[in-house]
Amino acid sequence: xxxxxxxxxxxxxxxxxxxxxxxxxxxxxxxxxxxxxxxxxxxxxxxxxxxxxxxxxxxxxxxxxxxxxxxxxxxxxxxxxxxxxxxxxxxxxxxxxxxxxxxxxxxxxxxxxxxxxxxxxxxxxxxxxxxxxxxxxxxxxxxxxxxxxxxxxxxxxxxxxxxxxxxxxxxxxxxxxxxxxxxxxxxxxxxxxxxxxxxxxxxxxxxxxxxxxxxxxxxxxxxxxxxxxxxxxxxx
Numbered sequence: 001x002x003x004x005x006x007x008x009x010x011x012x013x014x015x016x017x018x019x020x021x022x023x024x025x026x027x028x029x030x031x032x033x034x035x036x037x038x039x040x041x042x043x044x045x046x047x048x049x050x051x052x053x054x055x056x057x058x059x060x061x062x063x064x065x066x067x068x069x070x071x072x073x074x075x076x077x078x079x080x081x082x083x084x085x086x087x088x089x090x091x092x093x094x095x096x097x098x099x100x101x102x103x104x105x106x107x108x109x110x111x112x113x114x115x116x117x118x119x120x121x122x123x124x125x126x127x128x129x130x131x132x133x134x135x136x137x138x139x140x141x142x143x144x145x146x147x148x149x150x151x152x153x154x155x156x157x158x159x160x161x162x163x164x165x166x167x168x169x170x171x172x173x174x175x176x177x178x179x180x181x182x183x184x185x186x187x188x189x190x191x192x193x194x195x196x197x198x199x200x201x202x203x204x205x206x207x208x209x210x211x212x213x214x215x216x217x218x219x220x221x222x223x224x225x226x227x228x229x230x231x232x233x234x235x236x
């Protein structure tokens with residue numbers, strides 16, 4: 001019996017034993033009341049005979065009920081079948097060490113003059129890229145004179161084609177910007193902010209192309225490049 005008790009998982013057995021415990025069992029309540037009545041009627045040698053009859057009745061009934069309930073609960077703890085754990089043991093989650101961008105480490109070691117020069121060069125490349133993307137799309141558009149010579153159906157088809165090309169050109173520009181310029185631009189901006197002592201970035205202007213890589217507005221990449229240029233020129 002001792003060996004079985006040692007192997008039981010009390011944390012899992014206790015809820016099952018409590019569910020099977022007859023808290024409001026009629027026989028138990030009737031037995032407690034009977035014992036209390038007999039104790040009250042047995043005046044000579046009754047338990048707590050110095051108390052009034054009502055107090056003796058309540059105390060004896062409560063005591064009997066507590067003793068019976070606790071005894072039944074202990075018995076159920078020792079005899080109720082232990083629930084089977086079907087869950088798989090959770091494996092400890094390995095601690096993930098954030099990767100440090102090599103570019104960030106390189107920028108930390110640059111002197112102010114070199115950081116400024118590299119920033120201005122990156123900003124020029126961003127402007128050139130956006131100008132080239134816009135120019136390539138504009139060259140693919142039909143001239144107004146050509147549209148005037150088309151029929152209404154041909155004009156609608158041409159406008160639909162240009163709308164599709166506009167969306168595709170925007171997506172292509174966004175992909176290249178995301179892969180080529182977004183990460184370096186953010187790294188340069190963060191390093192410049194540290195060098196300039198900007199501790200509250202919320203006070204700085206919102207640049208969608210730098211904050212979320214969102215190309216919003218007429219010249220979003222140029223806007224980001226101008227912001228980098230402004231920060232670099234403030235660097236001594």
